[in-house]
Amino acid sequence: MNNIQQNFSESKKERILQAAEYIFGRENYASATISQIAKRANVAVGTVYEYFESKETLFFSIASEKCEIFDQELRLHLAGIVNVFEKIRKYVWLYFYYFQSEPMYSELLLLNMRVNKNFRGSPAYVWIQKSVGEIITVIEEGQREGLIITDVDAYTMRHMILGSLEHITTRWLLHGKDYDLLEYSEKISNLIIRALRRD
Amino acid sequence: MNNIQQNFSESKKERILQAAEYIFGRENYASATISQIAKRANVAVGTVYEYFESKETLFFSIASEKCEIFDQELRLHLAGIVNVFEKIRKYVWLYFYYFQSEPMYSELLLLNMRVNKNFRGSPAYVWIQKSVGEIITVIEEGQREGLIITDVDAYTMRHMILGSLEHITTRWLLHGKDYDLLEYSEKISNLIIRALRRD
Amino acid sequence: MNNIQQNFSESKKERILQAAEYIFGRENYASATISQIAKRANVAVGTVYEYFESKETLFFSIASEKCEIFDQELRLHLAGIVNVFEKIRKYVWLYFYYFQSEPMYSELLLLNMRVNKNFRGSPAYVWIQKSVGEIITVIEEGQREGLIITDVDAYTMRHMILGSLEHITTRWLLHGKDYDLLEYSEKISNLIIRALRRD
Amino acid sequence: MNNIQQNFSESKKERILQAAEYIFGRENYASATISQIAKRANVAVGTVYEYFESKETLFFSIASEKCEIFDQELRLHLAGIVNVFEKIRKYVWLYFYYFQSEPMYSELLLLNMRVNKNFRGSPAYVWIQKSVGEIITVIEEGQREGLIITDVDAYTMRHMILGSLEHITTRWLLHGKDYDLLEYSEKISNLIIRALRRD
DNA sequence: GATGAATGAGCTTTCATTCAT
DNA sequence: AATGAATGAAAGCTCATTCAT
Numbered sequence: 028m029n030n031i032q033q034n035f036s037e038s039k040k041e042r043i044l045q046a047a048e049y050i051f052g053r054e055n056y057a058s059a060t061i062s063q064i065a066k067r068a069n070v071a072v073g074t075v076y077e078y079f080e081s082k083e084t085l086f087f088s089i090a091s092e093k094c095e096i097f098d099q100e101l102r103l104h105l106a107g108i109v110n111v112f113e114k115i116r117k118y119v120w121l122y123f124y125y126f127q128s129e130p131m132y133s134e135l136l137l138l139n140m141r142v143n144k145n146f147r148g149s150p151a152y153v154w155i156q157k158s159v160g161e162i163i164t165v166i167e168e169g170q171r172e173g174l175i176i177t178d179v180d181a182y183t184m185r186h187m188i189l190g191s192l193e194h195i196t197t198r199w200l201l202h203g204k205d206y207d208l209l210e211y212s213e214k215i216s217n218l219i220i221r222a223l224r225r226d
Numbered sequence: 227m228n229n230i231q232q233n234f235s236e237s238k239k240e241r242i243l244q245a246a247e248y249i250f251g252r253e254n255y256a257s258a259t260i261s262q263i264a265k266r267a268n269v270a271v272g273t274v275y276e277y278f279e280s281k282e283t284l285f286f287s288i289a290s291e292k293c294e295i296f297d298q299e300l301r302l303h304l305a306g307i308v309n310v311f312e313k314i315r316k317y318v319w320l321y322f323y324y325f326q327s328e329p330m331y332s333e334l335l336l337l338n339m340r341v342n343k344n345f346r347g348s349p350a351y352v353w354i355q356k357s358v359g360e361i362i363t364v365i366e367e368g369q370r371e372g373l374i375i376t377d378v379d380a381y382t383m384r385h386m387i388l389g390s391l392e393h394i395t396t397r398w399l400l401h402g403k404d405y406d407l408l409e410y411s412e413k414i415s416n417l418i419i420r421a422l423r424r425d
Numbered sequence: 426m427n428n429i430q431q432n433f434s435e436s437k438k439e440r441i442l443q444a445a446e447y448i449f450g451r452e453n454y455a456s457a458t459i460s461q462i463a464k465r466a467n468v469a470v471g472t473v474y475e476y477f478e479s480k481e482t483l484f485f486s487i488a489s490e491k492c493e494i495f496d497q498e499l500r501l502h503l504a505g506i507v508n509v510f511e512k513i514r515k516y517v518w519l520y521f522y523y524f525q526s527e528p529m530y531s532e533l534l535l536l537n538m539r540v541n542k543n544f545r546g547s548p549a550y551v552w553i554q555k556s557v558g559e560i561i562t563v564i565e566e567g568q569r570e571g572l573i574i575t576d577v578d579a580y581t582m583r584h585m586i587l588g589s590l591e592h593i594t595t596r597w598l599l600h601g602k603d604y605d606l607l608e609y610s611e612k613i614s615n616l617i618i619r620a621l622r623r624d
Numbered sequence: 625m626n627n628i629q630q631n632f633s634e635s636k637k638e639r640i641l642q643a644a645e646y647i648f649g650r651e652n653y654a655s656a657t658i659s660q661i662a663k664r665a666n667v668a669v670g671t672v673y674e675y676f677e678s679k680e681t682l683f684f685s686i687a688s689e690k691c692e693i694f695d696q697e698l699r700l701h702l703a704g705i706v707n708v709f710e711k712i713r714k715y716v717w718l719y720f721y722y723f724q725s726e727p728m729y730s731e732l733l734l735l736n737m738r739v740n741k742n743f744r745g746s747p748a749y750v751w752i753q754k755s756v757g758e759i760i761t762v763i764e765e766g767q768r769e770g771l772i773i774t775d776v777d778a779y780t781m782r783h784m785i786l787g788s789l790e791h792i793t794t795r796w797l798l799h800g801k802d803y804d805l806l807e808y809s810e811k812i813s814n815l816i817i818r819a820l821r822r823d
Numbered sequence: 824g825a826t827g828a829a830t831g832a833g834c835t836t837t838c839a840t841t842c843a844t
Numbered sequence: 845a846a847t848g849a850a851t852g853a854a855a856g857c858t859c860a861t862t863c864a865t
Binding site: 458459460470471474479480 | 833834835836837838
């Protein structure tokens with residue numbers, strides 16, 4: 028019975044998180060309201076505060092889950108690929124694929140969360156750092172193998188890669204998500220690889 | 227006497243703009259208040275509304291001026307350079323240089339304005355499009371000269387360039403602006419050029 | 426327990442309505458403030474908005490209740506009276522009696538509400554139309570019975586009747602309500618009946 | 625030259641009054657603004673305050689002029705008529721005619737001014753009392769001649785007459801002035817005369 | 824007399840958060 | 845644990861009025 032209650036509670040927490048993802052994505056941090064979220068989650072306003080300390084805590088909690096999933100999927104998708112450039116292609120593809128399949132979350136993360144000065148220091152940030160860190164690993168591997176140039180450091184390379192992906196995805200969001208994000212996957216991978224590959 | 231008054235008024239408008247740049251940069255669109263801005267500009271709340279229709283108008287007005295200046299400087303800096311890659315290097319350098327010298331404005335533009343859904347359609351956006359359009363011109367010139375590859379379109383290239391610059395600058399902002407942004411200029415230019423150059 | 430809460434809430438709503446009646450009557454729509462009303466009702470400003478959508482909604486809500494009561498009382502008072510002219514006398518008497526016993530509401534309705542261009546279309550207006558419509562019924566009845574002249578239409582007659590009552594009541598309000606409104610009841614009824622009666 | 629200046633000033637005052645009549649009639653006391661009036665009068669905001677102490681003073685000044693005109697016209701129109709009932713018919717007709725030909729002023733007087741608690745005590749009120757007093761004179765004359773009943777006092781009769789006229793005109797205003805007010809002139813006169821005439 | 828930029832008190836409305844039940 | 849009525853601080857914006865020119 029304790030278990031059942033636990034599950035009950037967890038599903039309520041889950042419902043709140045999902046409602047929050049939807050509402051924060053549709054509106055933005057400032058214009059979204061707790062009562063909108065509570066209504067969508069079919070709980071009372073006060074209940075939201077049983078599970079989350081404040082509006083901001085709730086806001087940052089959303090990303091945590093999604094980032095963890097992304098990180099896990101990333102590992103699975105990269106697993107078994109040997110060639111660094113194939114790994115990079117895969118990374119790019121998964122980034123676009125994931126954001127396109129979670130448009131509300133994309134909106135939330137790229138337009139609202141990243142910009143919030145308190146975001147760093149939130150638990151979600153740790154997960155993001157993990158998946159982002161993965162690229163460094165891949166790049167340094169490529170450098171050790173002699174496939175990737177070494178006169179530019181891996182961190183600058185990562186900035187270029189992430190910057191490109193973010194920019195394209197943000198643009199897609201602001202243009203109303205009315206085209207296929209994956210169209211960019213191959214083209215931008217080609218450019219990135221050209222930039223990194225040792226001649 | 228008319229002139230003096232004119233100047234007086236202009237300086238008041240100017241003071242409001244500068245106060246707004248500071249406050250909007252420090253806070254964000256939602257949490258900044260008109261009365262904070264008015265206080266900093268040493269004017270009454272109502273005076274802000276003498277010069278700007280609304281909070282949003284004021285918000286977007288700031289960028290307009292800065293973007294115009296950037297666009298003008300860009301033209302001057304590119305003038306006389308013949309080689310496309312040198313032009314790209316210059317663009318990158320100016321981008322970092324300008325944002326580093328206008329940290330409040332950077333904060334405002336990259337963290338707050340770009341993300342605002344009404345930004346597109348504001349007068350500032352037109353200027354941004356102009357300076358951003360300049361890159362396309364440069365790239366296509368390089369493609370016509372046979373120096374830049376043609377199997378990826380100029381627009382995707384632009385996304386990569388701007389994305390890289392934005393990402394690095396945003397990171398710099400979020401890290402408290404405690405290092406020299408220009409350090410990235412050469413490294414990121416090298417990467418970009420490697421990506422675009424025809425072998 | 427649910428019931429008690431319900432009652433509690435209703436009494437709070439009631440308190441707000443009464444406070445609003447008082448304040449709107451004393452001031453006028455524009456100069457009355459929500460915070461005055463809240464203070465008088467012993468609730469927080471926000472609480473007013475829990476029960477009423479807006480200042481205007483609250484404003485019009487007051488009349489609705491009162492008009493419904495008047496309409497109901499009117500029916501009761503007219504019931505059982507056979508002679509049309511007695512009915513008209515009763516109508517006149519009730520009008521003065523009701524407004525005199527609800528001076529704040531009179532002030533509100535005759536000086537503020539009637540004049541508001543959005544009043545037509547508010548729920549209160551429907552009730553007013555109902556009680557006002559009652560006169561037409563009475564007059565037409567009298568015409569059918571051959572007691573009331575037919576060379577002037579019932580609507581013009583109604584205008585005369587209501588106009589007289591409104592004018593006298595309005596004057597009473599503006600003169601500080603310092604005399605007995607009912608003194609006019611018989612005199613004005615006599616005049617009205619003289620005007621309508623077939624010789 | 626003093627004269628010219630005087631005329632200049634007077635015409636400016638006149639322009640402000642006319643603009644005020646228009647604006648106060650279109651909006652209402654609360655929503656009309658001094659700057660709207662100033663703009664329409666082609667003067668600066670401050671100039672309005674050169675001629676009128678405050679918004680309210682200006683508001684009440686409008687009626688004064690119009691009421692004086694009405695009073696003068698009333699005298700002219702009644703002059704030469706011998707029969708009291710013809711005088712009453714003339715009064716009714718002029719009332720409707722005047723208000724229909726000055727719709728802005730009607731709006732102002734009946735919907736806004738009459739309702740303002742400070743109106744009594746304004747100079748306009750004195751003029752209104754004068755023209756309104758004229759009816760009393762007519763009625764008492766009729767009573768002395770034995771044409772009008774004496775068992776109801778002249779003041780109550782006046783209330784009936786003015787109430788009818790006001791009610792019909794107010795209704796006309798609130799219905800968008802989309803029918804001919806003068807249609808009521810004969811019908812309502814007939815009713816009034818039936819009410820007053822000694823058999 | 825004439826101007827109109829500047830003022831700032833004051834308004835309605837919103838909403839995160841609390842807490843008695 | 846769950847509720848949702850109540851709170852009240854705080855925001856954007858307006859506009860009658862003033863006053864230096």
